[in-house]
Amino acid sequence: MKKVIKDVVCRSWLKNPTKNLVEKDGKTFYFCSPRCKSKFEKDPDKYINLKG
Ligand SMILES: [Zn+2]
Numbered sequence: 001m002k003k004v005i006k007d008v009v010c011r012s013w014l015k016n017p018t019k020n021l022v023e024k025d026g027k028t029f030y031f032c033s034p035r036c037k038s039k040f041e042k043d044p045d046k047y048i049n050l051k052g
Pocket residue numbers: 007009010011012031032033036
């Protein structure tokens with residue numbers, strides 16, 4: 001089953017899960033690049049709160 005995933009850092013849509021992922025609060029967040037991943041790790045709440 002394919003799922004559309006949003007990179008919450010750069011706000012782009014990913015067609016497939018990538019290896020750039022972070023697990024937080026029981027959710028898995030995927031990122032288009034290691035750069036987005038490290039930005040998220042530095043300040044996850046900032047990006048999570050941007051959702052919606
Ligand atoms: Zn990104």
